[in-house]
Amino acid sequence: MSDPQRVVVLAHEKFPDRAKTATGVLKYADYDVVAVLDRDNPGTSAADHRRDLPDVPIISAMSEAPETDALLVGIAPIGGGFDETWREDVRTALERGCDVIAGLHYFLEDDDEFAALAAEHGCEINDVRKPHDEIGVAQGTAADVAAEVVLTVGTDCSVGKMTATLELVEAARERGIDAGFIPTGQTGIMIAGWGNPVDRVVSDFTAGSVEEMILEKGDEHDVLFVEGQGSIVHPAYSAVTCGILHGSMADKLVLCHEATREVVHGYESFELPAISEYVSLYERLADPVHEADIVGGALNTSHVDDDDAAADAVESFADELGAPAVDPVRFDAADLIDEVF
């Protein structure tokens, strides 16, 4: 995968609140983001829209962009298709000799016009959601690496596992720990600049696609933080969660939860079990493959209004968990790093 220094992030009409990939890249990726494309907000800065985002100019179109190495598609419509209103920007990027990075279900490298332009101008099209062909069955060897493996697991989808993982990596690095990040979804892959889209591989290879990444990075770092997906009791996505749990052979688990979440997101007839039941299920399910303990929790309190109530929610979550907990965004992931390492 190319590792561009400078990128322009496409986020038309959805920035910032419906542009999870764009904001994730702005906050956590090592790229130098030189501009955000959003035709709804030209002339403003990303920082004007959300105070945790950097001061990056927003422009209307790729034709106005400063010099850059790549265009990164930072939004996805429902279903992961390609929005034809983006075509002119992608075309312009390729004509300028820029690579294009996308995480859509629609693969840009299979688009005849884009493929021809990329060949003509010597650019790379990187569809990060396309699993590479060598991914196969797990061998049960992820625990052989030198690094300690920490996996974020969840009570549900969309509770903040990726964010918690990235905050833990940053906090660990600030404490001088040599920490690596193992991405498992398209946004994590775009942020990291590499990785397997675990939710898009053949089901038999779910664990194998995680194991491959652990083996690749496990001797380069002291600790690997693996981005979890879904939840072990999710009606639709538990297979991916289970494959990541066993494929990573994690030593430590961090349980991620969203304050006030009581039913499965998008599947509201399914109630979430008690936190203590999650602890027991994750640990007992991991055990026959590799013993793992839930060593801490990350609570997303973004829907809790004031900081006092949020702190109370974190404390009560830690009690249920029987382990230290933080909100790594509202408060500080460093507290958890200090307790866990």
Add this chain to the structure above:
Amino acid sequence: MSDPQRVVVLAHEKFPDRAKTATGVLKYADYDVVAVLDRDNPGTSAADHRRDLPDVPIISAMSEAPETDALLVGIAPIGGGFDETWREDVRTALERGCDVIAGLHYFLEDDDEFAALAAEHGCEINDVRKPHDEIGVAQGTAADVAAEVVLTVGTDCSVGKMTATLELVEAARERGIDAGFIPTGQTGIMIAGWGNPVDRVVSDFTAGSVEEMILEKGDEHDVLFVEGQGSIVHPAYSAVTCGILHGSMADKLVLCHEATREVVHGYESFELPAISEYVSLYERLADPVHEADIVGGALNTSHVDDDDAAADAVESFADELGAPAVDPVRFDAADLIDEVF
């Protein structure tokens, strides 16, 4: 999928012991198997090789076959490739106007010669391991069907889940129960003549691919028996197991085990947990999505020499399980049906 009456089953050089699909089709499928192709044993009968198989003639090549509607590839090399020594038989079948059914990773419909012959002679090539395009994310609705759903779950791979499922279906039907079979692997699909290859779908769609089948058949039968895959604590395949457990929303579980199995097949450094731990894990993992009880067990005693020792093993398995158990092949699945329904 076509539903041919008469089939010829290809099983060159592997019949019967390394031809699980061929023997499964001979024992359980509704097809009229008119011949088996095995160039090592022409002139013999399937029944000569294993007493539980029907009296079907074995011939050397498709060119000698009696009239038939389809050729079914009943063996797979390691890796699921196409063995070029089979090409002449497949070519002959298509030239005779027969459909071809295969469960290989190598898709015969993508083979230029076979595709051209099929078009020329008006035949269908059915690669049962190719998932159809409409498979998607589960909606959590499998429990809405009228049928009771029974799922076989395992302590490991290759313990006899498919066989146990098919024996339970037969025994239930003999008791007058309107029972349906939900296949999840290539052999089950060939036997049933339809179905989704759950282990080959996109990992995010694992549960969805099972749910789709339950919804399709759930109002046609009183009981559905779902073929399980893998084991919930398998280092490589637990994702598929978990997806089937939650996607099927099973009401009842039958735990399948092989007598004397103590470590994971092919992953011998991993010990199997106690039977009681499997019972607890499967039931607690199922519960937040749909409550399911382990109501019985199926023990594969094929490696136990005498019937008395096998009966003892079944009894001791039932004790550990806290539920009735049988060996559905050596003894009779009907005993379990009587206890469970």
